Amino acid sequence: MDSDYGVPRELSDLQKKRALYHPELPPCLQGIEVRVEFGDQTITSDQTSAHATRQAFPHTYGQPLVHFLRPTAKVPDAQIISEHPPIRVGVVFCGRQSPGGHNVIWGLHNAIKSHNPGSVLLGFVGGSEGLFAQKTLEISDGVLSTYKNQGGYDLLGRTKDQIRTTEQVIAAMTACQALKLDGLVIVGGVTSNTDAAHLAETFAEAKCSTKVVGVPVTLNGDLKNQFVETDVGFDTICRVNSQLISNICIDALSAEKYYYFIRLMGHKASHVALECALQSHANMVILGEEVTMSKLTISDIIKQIADAVQARAKQEKYHGVILIPEGLVESIPELYALLQEIHGLHNQGVSAENIPFRLSPWASALFEFLPAFLRTELLLNPESDESAQLSQIETEKLLAQLVELEMNKRTKEGTYKGKKFSAVCHFFGYQARGSLPSKFDCNYAYVLGHICYHILEAGLNGYMATVTNLKSPVDKWRCGAAPITAMMTVKRSSRGPGATPIGKLALHPATVDLKGKPYEIFQEKALSFLMDDVYRNPGPLQFDGPGAETKAITLCVEDWDYMGRIKLFQEYLDKVKSIVKPGCSQDVLKTALSSMASVTNVLSLISTPSFGSQTTL
C-alpha cells in the first residue's frame, strides 16, 4: 500500500477554506514552555482489575497522572522543560478511519517543529503493516497542506487493526529501533490503545528507548472513561448521521407511509445511536444497553416496536423512524449466544459451510428460524477484537421483517385495525466515516497532537493524551496525560464452546451509562419522541454561522471534568494538611479526626466491588 501523498488533489472551495483554518490552542500549550505537573499515582477503577493490571504491567502500572500547565501557573512541584533537543517520532493510524485523524498528525508536527526544527516526524504508510515494514513518509508542512482539517486517513492509509502477536510486537520494536524513534504515537480506539499499553510495557521491559503514546480517535464514541470525555471523530459522525436521520424524519412526515429502520455504525456500544436520537428526535431507538439490562429477547423487542406502531396508528400515524445501533445484535441474548457458538466453531477451525451442522440443537433451531440473508451474515469470520462483523449484519432488516409479520398477525387476529405496515431499511455507516471533521473534532485532534509531543518531551511511556472540560470553549480546556493502564479492566464475558478465556485485561468499549445524564434526558423525552413527531433537524455540518460551534449533546450535558476535580480534591487535601499541623489546637485536631474518620468510612464502603451492583437492583 502506498501513501496517497503526491497524487494530485482537487480541493473544493469548502475544502480549501477548511485547509486554511488553524485550530486554537488552549492557553497552557501556547508558547514554547509548558509546565508539567505530576499528580498522584493512578489506580484502575476497580480492585480486581487493579491487581491484574499491576501483575501484567509491572513497568507501566501506577504511573502518576500528568497535567500540562502554563509556565506561569502557580504550582509548587511542577517542572518546566526548557531544553528541547531534536527528537524523532513515528505516528501510525490503527483501526477504522475516523474524522479528525489527520489533525492529530498536524498538531504533533506543529508542536515538534515549533520546539526544534531539527526534529523529525515520520508517518507510517499503511497503518500497522507499514510500521512492521518500516515504510515511512516524512511529514512536512507541504505534505500536510491539503490534509489539514480534512477527513479520512488517506494521507497515510491504514491496514490491519492490531499490534498484538509476538511477531507483530517484535516487528514494531525493530522498526522503532531501526528508525531511532524517541516516540511512537498510536492513533486509534480501544483495541489500538490496548495494544499501545502492551507495547509500552514490552518496550520498557526490553529497555527499548522508544516511548509509546496513545491518542483516542474512534468514531464509535466508546473510548470514554474517567480520563477521556470523548474521542475524536464521534462528534462528526453523529452530526453527519443526525443530518441524514433528520432528513428521513422529514421525509417520513411528508409521505406518511413508511417506517424507516436505520442501523447506525458505532460498534458494540450505542453511543452514536443515543446521540443521534437526542439530536434528531427520531421516534424510537433500541439501545443495546437497555436490551442487555432488561434481557430483552427478539420477541420482546418486536412486541415493543409493534405496540408502538399500533399506538401511533390509533393517532392515524403510519410513519416513523427507528434507530438500531449495529451492536444491538450482540445485546440480544439468544443472538449473542448463537454468535458465541459460531465464533467458537470458527476458532476451532470449522469452515463457515459446516458451522450450521455443528451447532447445538437449540442454536441450530434459532439459526434455521432466521432469514437467509442474516444466516449468511452471522457466519462471517469475527473481527480482530473477536466481535461479530457488526457492519455486515443487517439487524434492521431482521427487525423490519419480523415487525411486519407481527403486524400482519395482529391484523388477522383483529387486534390491529390500521393500514398495512411498510418498512424501508437503511444502514448509515461508511458514508459518515470519511466526512470533513467538525470544528470540534478539528480542534480536539489538533490539541491532542500537541499534547503527544509534550508527553514525549516529559519522557513518559504508556500514556494517553487527554483533554478535559471539552464542553467549554478551547481556552478553558485542560490538557494532561493518563497512563493507559489506569483505564484497563478485566472483561468478564465470553461463554460457549471454544470461547476466549474469562478475565481478559484490556481497555473495553464504554457502554451507554443507564444511570448517566444523557440517558436520563433521553428517557424524559422518549415518549414525546415516540408519539408526537417533534423531529428536529440539526442540518448539515456547518463551518460558519449558527451550528458551526455546536458540540455533541451527550458531551455537553455530562457533568464532566474528572481531571479538574482530581485537582480540586488535591487542593482540599493540601488545605486540610496545612491547617492540621503540629501545634494546631486540640479542637481543630479533634474535629479533623472525626471528620476524616467519617469520610474514610463512607469512601471505604462505596469503594467495595459489591456496592455498585447492590444499588442498581
Add this chain to the structure above:
Amino acid sequence: MDSDYGVPRELSDLQKKRALYHPELPPCLQGIEVRVEFGDQTITSDQTSAHATRQAFPHTYGQPLVHFLRPTAKVPDAQIISEHPPIRVGVVFCGRQSPGGHNVIWGLHNAIKSHNPGSVLLGFVGGSEGLFAQKTLEISDGVLSTYKNQGGYDLLGRTKDQIRTTEQVIAAMTACQALKLDGLVIVGGVTSNTDAAHLAETFAEAKCSTKVVGVPVTLNGDLKNQFVETDVGFDTICRVNSQLISNICIDALSAEKYYYFIRLMGHKASHVALECALQSHANMVILGEEVTMSKLTISDIIKQIADAVQARAKQEKYHGVILIPEGLVESIPELYALLQEIHGLHNQGVSAENIPFRLSPWASALFEFLPAFLRTELLLNPESDESAQLSQIETEKLLAQLVELEMNKRTKEGTYKGKKFSAVCHFFGYQARGSLPSKFDCNYAYVLGHICYHILEAGLNGYMATVTNLKSPVDKWRCGAAPITAMMTVKRSSRGPGATPIGKLALHPATVDLKGKPYEIFQEKALSFLMDDVYRNPGPLQFDGPGAETKAITLCVEDWDYMGRIKLFQEYLDKVKSIVKPGCSQDVLKTALSSMASVTNVLSLISTPSFGSQTTL
C-alpha cells in the same frame, strides 16, 4: 391525513437561522407592478408532437410565451397590471417530496398578500387526495414561520401522485369551484405537470374559471427542457448525495480494500448520478443513457466494471467508488424487456406469485438467472407513471455480485492476479429528500412562487412558472411563463404483452444529453476519475461562507438562456423589419431577400424530424 401544522416543532439553531433567511427577488418582481410581455405563440419541439398536442389541447395549445419585466422596461407591447383585486388560490404538493417545496408556497403567499391582503391562499392537506376531499389549510405568515427554507413537504403532506382519471379530474374541478378558486398551483415533476396541463385544458373546455399553473419541483432533475433550465430540489439532492459519495471516496482511499457500489435516486434519467460524479470525481458512473445508446447488456456492463477493477489492480489499487443511477435497470435491454413483460402481466391482473409462470421462455430464463432478492423486487407493482419501483430494485447488489463472480472466474483462469474483489453496496435515496434546501433551491423556489401569482394575475391557464439564466446571480434572473403544452412530446416506447399504447402525449423525463456540455466535460475527465483517485469533497451543504453560493455543475456549464435568446431573436427580427421597409434601396432589399432565403433554407432543413436522427448516427 392531517397537516402537521400546529404540532410543536423544536428547531435547531441552524433551522432557526434558515427560517430567518429571506430570498432575494430578481429586479422584475420587486415592487408591486410588473410588466407582462407576450411573446410569440409557442410550438412543441417536434412536428409530430405539435400535431398531436394541437388536437389534444385545442384550448391551451399554441399560447404565447410570457416574460415578466420591470414596469420601467422599454418594451412596446407589454401590459402593466395595476389593479390587484383579491384572489383565491389553492396550492397542492404532488408526487415525491423535494427540498424547496415549502418555499414555493411562501413565495406565492408573499406575492399574493403583498398585492392584496384580502387575497386568500389555501393549501391542500395531504396532496391530491386533500384536493379531491377539499381538505384545506389557510396559509398565513404564522403557519409558514417554521417552514420557511426548510425541507420536506410536511407542512401540507402529500399522498397519491396523480390527478388523471375522470373521477379525479371531476373531484379536482368540484373542489376548485366549491372553494371559488381563481387559481390552482400544482407543485411537482413531469407527471404532475402533465396532469396540470390536462386539468387546465379540461377546465377551459368546461368553462371553469380556475386557472391552473404548474411549478417544476422534483429531485430527479428530469423536468428540464427549452424553457426550464433545472427543477427545484435537484441542486440540494445532488449536494447531499455528493457529500456522502465523497465521504465514501475518502473512506475507500483510507482503507483501500472495498469497491463501493452506490445506487442513487433520480428516477429513469441519470442527471443526479452525472452531477454527483462531476462533484465527487467518483471512479465510475454507469449512465443509463450511455447504456441505452450503446445497447449494453448486463454482461457488457459487468465486463466494463471488471476490466476497470483489473486495470486498477495493476496499479495496486483495490478500492473504488461506482455510481449507479436507479433508472439503470430500465436501460439495460434484457432487464427492460423482462420488466415490460412483468408489467404487462400486472396490467392483465396476473398476481405477483403467478407472473413467473406466465413469462415467455426467454424472459423466464433470465428471471431464473437473477438472484432471489432481485426477483422479488422486479415483481413489485409498477408506479403510477408505469415505471418499475426503481427505489426498491437493488441493481447495485446485482452488479456487485456479478462483478465478484467475474473476478473470481478471472482469478481461476489466471487472467486476474490481484487481491480478492470486495464490494459494499449502498442506496442513497430517502436520506437526501428531506434535506434543508440549498440557498439556490430556496431562492429559486421562492421566485417561482412569486411568478405563479403573476401568471394568475395575467389570467393565464395551463402555464408553468419559469426562471432562466439561473447560473447567474439572482439579479440577472429572467422570469417568465411557458405553456405546459409546448413542453409535451409523444412517447414512443412500451412494447411487450399488455403494454400501454404507442404515442402517449405527455411531459417526458429529460434524459442526460449525450451531446451536451456536462456529458462532454465528464467524458474528458472520465479516465482520470477512473484511474487516478482525484476525489474531490464538496463537503456538507453550507449556508454561510465558501460553498454556500455554489450551484450544480451541470447547470453552470450549460450554455442556457433559451428565453433570453428567444428575445434576442425577436429583436433581430424587429431590427431587420425596421431596416427593410418600403422605400429602402434595391440593394438593401436584394441582400435581405438572399439572406432570408438562405436562413429559411437552412432552418427548414434542420427542422425536419429526420435531420436530428441522422446526425446522431
